[in-house]
Amino acid sequence: MSAIDTLAPARGALSADPEARCAHCLLPVPRGIRDRAREEQFCCAGCHAVWQILQDHGLTGYYNLPERREIAVTSTGRRYEEYDHDTFTELYVRVLPDGSREVDLYLEGIHCSACVWLVERIPRTLPGVLRAEVNLTRSRATVTWDPSAVALSAIARWLDTLGYPPHPFRGIRAETVRRREDREMIVRIGVAGALAANVMLLALALYSGWFGDMDPVFTRYFRWVSLLVTTPALLWPGRVFFRGALAALRGRTLHMDVPIALALTAGYSRGLWNTVTDSGPVYFDGVATLIFLLLVGRFLQQRAQRAAADSAELLHAIAPSTARMVDGDDVREIPAEALLPGMTIVVYPGETVAADGIVSAGTSALNLALLSGESRPVPVGPGDPAWAGTVNLSAPLRLRVEQTGETSRVGRMLREVADSAARRAPVVDLAHRLAGTFVAVVLLLAVVTAGLWWSTSPSVAIDHAIALLIVTCPCALALATPLAVSVAIGRAAGAGILIKGGDALEVLGRGAAGGTLFLDKTGTLTAGQLRLLAWTGPDGVRPWILSLEGEATHPVAAGFREAWPGIPVPQADDVDHVLGGGVAGRVEGHEVMVGSPSWIGCRLDVTPHLADGESAHLTPVLVAVDGVIVGEARFGDPVRPEAGGVVSRLRNEGWSVHLLTGDEQAVATSVGRALGLAEEAIHAEQTPEAKAERVAVSQARPTVMVGDGVNDAAAMARATVGIAVHGGAEASMAVADVYLSTPGVGSLVPLMAGARRTLSTIKQNVVFSLLYNVAGAGLAMAGLLHPLVAAILMPVSSLTVIVHSWRSRSFEAGEHP
Amino acid sequence: MSVLFLVLPLALLLVGAAIAAFVWAARRGEFDDLTTPAIRALHDDDPPPPG
Numbered sequence: 001m002s003a004i005d006t007l008a009p010a011r012g013a014l015s016a017d018p019e020a021r022c023a024h025c026l027l028p029v030p031r032g033i034r035d036r037a038r039e040e041q042f043c044c045a046g047c048h049a050v051w052q053i054l055q056d057h058g059l060t061g062y063y064n065l066p067e068r069r070e071i072a073v074t075s076t077g078r079r080y081e082e083y084d085h086d087t088f089t090e091l092y093v094r095v096l097p098d099g100s101r102e103v104d105l106y107l108e109g110i111h112c113s114a115c116v117w118l119v120e121r122i123p124r125t126l127p128g129v130l131r132a133e134v135n136l137t138r139s140r141a142t143v144t145w146d147p148s149a150v151a152l153s154a155i156a157r158w159l160d161t162l163g164y165p166p167h168p169f170r171g172i173r174a175e176t177v178r179r180r181e182d183r184e185m186i187v188r189i190g191v192a193g194a195l196a197a198n199v200m201l202l203a204l205a206l207y208s209g210w211f212g213d214m215d216p217v218f219t220r221y222f223r224w225v226s227l228l229v230t231t232p233a234l235l236w237p238g239r240v241f242f243r244g245a246l247a248a249l250r251g252r253t254l255h256m257d258v259p260i261a262l263a264l265t266a267g268y269s270r271g272l273w274n275t276v277t278d279s280g281p282v283y284f285d286g287v288a289t290l291i292f293l294l295l296v297g298r299f300l301q302q303r304a305q306r307a308a309a310d311s312a313e314l315l316h317a318i319a320p321s322t323a324r325m326v327d328g329d330d331v332r333e334i335p336a337e338a339l340l341p342g343m344t345i346v347v348y349p350g351e352t353v354a355a356d357g358i359v360s361a362g363t364s365a366l367n368l369a370l371l372s373g374e375s376r377p378v379p380v381g382p383g384d385p386a387w388a389g390t391v392n393l394s395a396p397l398r399l400r401v402e403q404t405g406e407t408s409r410v411g412r413m414l415r416e417v418a419d420s421a422a423r424r425a426p427v428v429d430l431a432h433r434l435a436g437t438f439v440a441v442v443l444l445l446a447v448v449t450a451g452l453w454w455s456t457s458p459s460v461a462i463d464h465a466i467a468l469l470i471v472t473c474p475c476a477l478a479l480a481t482p483l484a485v486s487v488a489i490g491r492a493a494g495a496g497i498l499i500k501g502g503d504a505l506e507v508l509g510r511g512a513a514g515g516t517l518f519l520d521k522t523g524t525l526t527a528g529q530l531r532l533l534a535w536t537g538p539d540g541v542r543p544w545i546l547s548l549e550g551e552a553t554h555p556v557a558a559g560f561r562e563a564w565p566g567i568p569v570p571q572a573d574d575v576d577h578v579l580g581g582g583v584a585g586r587v588e589g590h591e592v593m594v595g596s597p598s599w600i601g602c603r604l605d606v607t608p609h610l611a612d613g614e615s616a617h618l619t620p621v622l623v624a625v626d627g628v629i630v631g632e633a634r635f636g637d638p639v640r641p642e643a644g645g646v647v648s649r650l651r652n653e654g655w656s657v658h659l660l661t662g663d664e665q666a667v668a669t670s671v672g673r674a675l676g677l678a679e680e681a682i683h684a685e686q687t688p689e690a691k692a693e694r695v696a697v698s699q700a701r702p703t704v705m706v707g708d709g710v711n712d713a714a715a716m717a718r719a720t721v722g723i724a725v726h727g728g729a730e731a732s733m734a735v736a737d738v739y740l741s742t743p744g745v746g747s748l749v750p751l752m753a754g755a756r757r758t759l760s761t762i763k764q765n766v767v768f769s770l771l772y773n774v775a776g777a778g779l780a781m782a783g784l785l786h787p788l789v790a791a792i793l794m795p796v797s798s799l800t801v802i803v804h805s806w807r808s809r810s811f812e813a814g815e816h817p
Numbered sequence: 818m819s820v821l822f823l824v825l826p827l828a829l830l831l832v833g834a835a836i837a838a839f840v841w842a843a844r845r846g847e848f849d850d851l852t853t854p855a856i857r858a859l860h861d862d863d864p865p866p867p868g
Binding site (some may be wrong): 065179187 | 818822823825828829835836839840841843846848849850852853856857859860
């Protein structure tokens with residue numbers, strides 16, 4: 001075990017001494033590891049290593065950066081040997097024309113500009129690396145290196161030492177398609193904007209010509225030039241609307257693109273006709289501006305959806321990428337992709353199991369948190385199954401591989417997650433649901449207008465009908481939702497709530513009445529760590545317990561260390577860890593045993609210490625000294641203090657709140673009762689598959705799943721809205737629509753309130769834009785719509801929506817209960 | 818006023834050139850990442866390495 005692991009628990013629990021801050025990460029330094037002889041203190045070996053590297057390479061400028069991460073450096077210490085393997089090279093590495101190589105890596109722990117600075121200076125600290133470029137929003141680095149000077153595994157280890165464990169980026173093919181789409185979108189907006197601005201300038205000249213006298217030659221000239229500029233705007237950036245409208249008509253549905261395409265066609269063809277025949281108004285300024293504004297609305301919408309797609313990339317990164325294959329007497333590290341059923345692999349303590357298999361040799365304990373969400377270790381021995389993604393805790397294990405990659409249990413689960421996320425019916429936003437009625441009404445009004453004026457003159461009738469079509473083009477309506485949503489998403493991010501799509505906001509804002517909200521227990525309602533909740537026994541044995549548990553990775557050991565920080569620990573001898581039992585050893589001349597009642601019960605009478613009704617859900621640990629039971633500790637995972645209040649607030653708002661946990665019935669019942677939930681709203685002992693099923697059953701009404709682990713991910717993907725809480729697994733963050741970046745469930749209340757306010761902003765926007773349309777349509781029908789009035793009315797309606805969205809108070813920064 | 822017959826096409830040519838430059842830049846990926854370069858610009862230049 002590395003020094004970092006040993007020190008980690010001490011970090012959180014210390015008496016703060018303002019003088020002792022880690023020289024690297026600024027976290028307080030625990031008393032026990034301070035070095036009086038030095039000026040600089042470090043909270044852990046990882047920070048010390050990085051500090052030393054920066055000193056050696058003259059990169060102390062890092063410490064002058066205004067923003068740096070206050071997180072201790074934790075490196076995994078992996079070897080990354082598979083990064084040099086041929087299969088890996090073939091899959092992920094590009095060879096550049098000059099012989100150097102390039103790879104895209106997904107980096108954990110990239111959070112701020114200081115991280116960008118540090119990673120991009122790798123060429124200075126590691127010879128052979130030519131270039132490193134970081135994309136902060138997507139946590140990705142593109143690294144170029146000279147293969148004759150340095151190996152990729154060395155670069156990976158270096159990144160790991162700096163505290164950014166790398167993973168190969170596995171989505172290159174989808175990435176190329178997506179990147180092309182993104183660039184085309186930007187091109188379209190830019191072109192539409194430039195053309196619209198120029199048509200506007202020409203229109204300004206034409207409108208001023210109305211009030212002064214302009215030579216008809218110039219009028220005609222300006223109109224022809226406007227036509228010349230508008231045509232490419234319609235044919236190039238504007239094409240997306242025609243394509244959308246055609247697709248909608250072919251699918252026999254009415255999409256917002258249909259009235260847009262209608263208005264664009266009507267305006268442009270009438271403008272073209274009037275330019276050629278030199279009569280009536282031209283509508284080129286309106287057409288060009290419409291295209292630009294509508295594209296902006298679409299861009300905002302797409303950007304929100306992209307954020308959701310971005311994080312799905314993380315799904316790939318969490319799957320284990322390496323395995324140690326046993327080949328005769330040899331053990332070789334190979335990429336997980338190269339594993340085949342029937343091979344034997346060895347998994348050392350602290351490593352992740354790379355494939356599903358059967359244990360062939362060794363006994364150890366596995367942390368199944370990835371699959372079950374519970375962090376209590378599960379003992380395994382020969383003949384027992386072990387699953388990919390679980391972590392081996394205590395001793396080396398040999399496995400015969402049965403399933404690998406996508407066919408392993410975690411692989412199937414991740415695919416299920418991705419599938420349900422893709423299958424989920426998109427929430428149709430308010431404006432689009434209005435589209436059908438809207439088209440019908442507008443067409444009807446246009447026909448009526450033409451009919452009313454036909455007797456005057458067919459040409460006038462057509463002009464009035466077209467003026468109506470243009471003035472009612474649903475520009476403000478199309479902006480109503482994306483604007484309100486993107487403003488809300490921005491504000492919510494300021495309050496520590498990351499929202500990936502507008503759909504989630506609409507559902508949360510609407511769904512309170514009759515909606516079902518599922519809460520995961522471990523890690524969501526509770527902190528997900530065993531805490532020492534009760535201790536009876538003499539103080540004198542505490543150092544002895546710590547001495548025995550000092551190095552163990554077991555959660556009970558971590559719980560003891562956290563509860564009693566800063567106690568001087570004596571040396572222990574003959575320490576014996578018994579899997580699933582406890583630990584025994586000799587400390588200061590006494591035989592000390594710490595362990596479960598069943599284990600200690602084999603030697604001593606434990607009857608008076610067996611759990612009573614009230615604390616049945618707590619894990620008991622007994623302490624015996626020289627054959628006498630002297631102490632009794634009870635461990636549990638306490639419910640977060642704010643959880644009760646949040647649950648009752650949510651229930652008052654109309655949500656039906658359920659508890660969904662993989663933990664056993666007794667624990668679930670005790671937590672559920674503490675939160676005031678009814679018996680039938682508590683679902684215990686749920687596998688990840690059962691959780692997803694339970695969520696799917698309630699699908700008739702909106703469902704919300706709040707969770708933290710990979711075991712919740714399938715349920716989150718299946719729910720109408722998935723919410724991941726702080727500290728959750730990356731996979732759950734990847735599928736969640738909302739991520740709460742502050743610990744606990746406290747942010748749920750402002751999230752719901754913000755969603756409701758956003759929804760009402762959207763509704764107000766829709767009403768505003770419809771009012772403008774009604775006014776415009778009325779004027780057009782009455783034949784009073786001067787083209788200048790139309791030209792002003794249209795941008796003003798969009799402007800109203802923009803200003804209203806921006807001024808709305810959906811989320812406020814720092815809004816916490 | 819008749820100078821407009823010369824100036825307006827010239828202006829449109831300029832617009833065309835600007836659009837072409839923009840399209841070229843966008844397709845080259847200049848606008849792919851709008852966050853990190855802004856941060857990078859704020860970092861000071863490095864001092865020369867020691868020794």
